[in-house]
Amino acid sequence: MPRGLWASPHSVLPSPTRSSPPPGRCEAMRMLLADQGQSWKEEVVTKDTWLQGPLKASCLYGQLPKFQDGDFTLYQSNAILRHLGRTFGLYGQDPQEAALVDMVNDGVEDLRRLCSHLIRHNYEEGKAQYIQGLAGHLKPFETLLIQNQGGQAFIVGDQISFADYNLLDLLLNHQVLAPGCLDPFPLLSAYVERLCARPKLKAFLASPEHTNRPINGNGKQ
Missing domain, CATH: 3.40.30.10 (Glutaredoxin)
Incomplete structure (x- = not known):
């Protein structure tokens, strides 16, 4: 079933x-x-x-x-x-990786809540300010990629996790909301392209x- x-x-x-x-x-x-x-x-x-x-x-x-x-x-x-x-x-390979996956997912949710508030309550007046501050919210994910195999793998470890899918969804949405928002983050940009190229996900x-x-x-x- x-x-x-x-x-x-x-x-x-x-x-x-x-x-x-x-x-x-x-x-x-x-x-x-x-x-x-x-x-x-x-x-x-x-x-x-x-x-x-x-x-x-x-x-x-x-x-x-x-x-x-x-x-x-x-x-x-x-x-x-x-x-x-x-x-x-898809939850890391050991307790430490699982904790990092949870941390990433919590970070995704923090930004998702901010974006949801903008979309529902303050879009016309708040969009410019939101986009202006967006880089500060995206930088931690770039930092995590730098710390994990130089950004050549996933957000945590060398296997995909549920947090990768949640982060990818968030980043794809922001590329529509604010085209070019990933330009200052080459590892995040490559990460999105790499995940989107996975055959079944593609x-x-x-x-x-x-x-x-x-x-x-x-x-x-």
Whole structure:
């Protein structure tokens, strides 16, 4: 039985000219599953369905995404990512690497929260200031690459981790939000190109499941 993934309702905010929802918090999970050669069944919850209430009431925290594998159900996007990381051996090769993977993922989430606040609450007035400060938020990831085999491998160790997929999703989104934002970071730029060239991930990124999704729910970039 394929795994099930329910996309979060806040990502279903299509503009009048769009019919596909943005990636939301599920895109790193999709990348991971696709790159690992896994199949999954996805149900995108419409805003109308969510507002009816029963589905929201059935969710543990009253929110999505929701992940289901047989009788096992899991909520919270990062808990799902960590579970997939453990399941497929994408959580470092020892306790120290696992701790570093967690640290990277927390750093990704810090920047994701800032970006989400900009998109939802302060886009018109705050975008220029956000982009001006973006390099300071991206520099730690460049530093981590420098410290790990001179930036020729992954963000931690020499095997891909769940944090790589989460970071890649964030960086791809920022390349749309702020084209050229990775230009000052040659290792990050090469890292994105290297990950996107992985055959199964490359095929997913070129598929309608990815390309037909707008970046943001507010219809802006």
